[in-house]
Amino acid sequence: MTGVEHGLPAIAAMFAAARAAQRAAFLPYYPIGYPSYTESLDAIIALAELGADGFEIGVPFSDPLADGPVIQAATQTALANGITVRRCLDAVRELRLRGVMQPMLLMSYLNPLLAYGPAAFVRDAKAAGADGVIIPDLPVEEAAEWAAACRSHNFAQVLFVAPTSDAARIAAVAAQATGFIYLVSVTGVTGARTGLSADLAGFVARVRSRAGGIPLVLGFGISTAAHVRQIEQLTDGFIVGSALIKAAQGGVAGVRAFVTELRAP
């Protein structure tokens, strides 16, 4: 991916490469500062070496209302370790210096980003080497200010659709989202689940028919190789969070074992 500009071009190149290899892009979620700043960077570097196609980099927030217990606990640890938005941008910069080439999208709740300032955040995140932003409590109706900031930096603004979104909402999201659309696989919060939704294929098809070609990435609940096999043919990418963080309790070795198992053919 060397030589491709960070932001939308890098994300497009990521999906093109995965498509060429006939697979969905694997985008692990990992929060900066869990279990410590240094160990989180080591985990992300290990994931990069294990074939992650891109990253959702977690910024901690005191009140993560879209997250289940595992990510809540991990991000509380990160906060206790003093992690701020600024520190997460430092982390992205350091990861680039240490050779991580894959796209990195910062996932943060809105309030810490507002405190930083939307325009300043997009500018500084792009300069640090990040490629996009994912804000779970920012629906499309409230996203105009962010859209403008992201557009002027060629920075991805990922928006969500959920199983409850109707055709009109899906179309509105597709018209504004850049980089990819984040499909929430279930009505619920983040967290590993034994089975994925029965109507997943129908949901993805419903979004696909209105997405106008923008890549679709599925997240929430994906935790096993069986899940991955189920969705590989449906979507352009998938996000794994809670199950990975649980594995990371076993350090880099735990991360390695989990990913090897998850990606087993």
Added chain:
Amino acid sequence: MNKTSQQTLPDERGYFGAYGGRFVPETLIPALDELLAAYESARVDPAFQAQLANLQATYVGRPTPLTHARRLSQQLGGAQIYLKREDLAHTGAHKINNAIGQALLAQRMGKHRIIAETGAGQHGVAAATAAALLGLECHVYMGTVDMARQQPNVYRMQLLGAEVLPVAAGSKTLKDAINAAIRDWVTNVQSTHYMLGSALGPHPYPRIVRDFQSIIGVEARRQILEAAGRLPDLCIACVGGGSNAIGLFHAFQEDAAVDLIGVEAGGSGIAGGVHAARFSDPELGRPGVLHGTRTFVMQDANGQIADTHSISAGLDYPAVGPEHAHLRDLERAHYTYASDSEALAAFHLLCKVQGIIPALESAHAIAEAVKRAPSMPKTAVIIVNLSGRGDKDLDTVLQETGK
């Protein structure tokens, strides 16, 4: 004279000026649309309004009285203080006004399961009561710190058939109970109505809760015209999320001569940062987004939500209803605070001179009347919203008084 405005708010997107809106996960947006549509149709449906009015009269006990607090006024030596007696509403606080309204809405939407958050336990009790009345299933999220300090209300909810779900995350208070309720709602959105207890959260909650609570001010305005032959100079209410205050203020908003005063929790003082006075501490209280709405939020420099403190669980919350932020911008309402010790002193005073045990939340509003009345003429009139009764607070008061 205060500035008034004829504009009806919120606007289409749920904004009161720069505040309000909808900042929640996408999964919930269709449920908010459904709630708005149900509310819009109920609002203009005579059958719904008749059912609500009937329950208010025959079950809640409305209208609640307006009591002239003669001995309190005499002792303070100035303005005449009138108390709007929401403590006499069924379940002992104004929260029932909103709970009954939203329970009827839930029924109208065909949702059989109610979830609610509670701080002081008064909204939880009101939600459990409304659910029992209408045969709905009820789950109430409550921080473990609040469960300990409002134990009688935990028992009441359980007696009423609700399940109380302890929340041990974060500060273990109202904020965390709301987080847990929102997570439940995201998961069970198809079957469940989230009965939010104050004039906060994503659109259309601030408006729905205001409208259901505005009966407080409508009655009080009529009652004071009867009792005193004139409008009040001041309306005073405590402000947690802001529902009893907006409920009192709304009917007086166009009366430019009436000053509207909201009283936040001053905790152990503004200087130390140990309080919940979102409007009075520029170090901590700034516009931000929490629980789905843009409003004043207590937060650190990095945008992490700050810990709050109040002796009263119902005021111990880091954000405030968006309409209050707007009224403050317009200078139509003014916001101040009472400290824990001022509220306690007002609590004891009202017990001794009027024979009324107020909720510690309401005692904050009394404390402001105690500060202002002496310097006002004897012909002046103050209405204080006595938002609830204090039985739930006896343990806290005994502990504090024993110190």
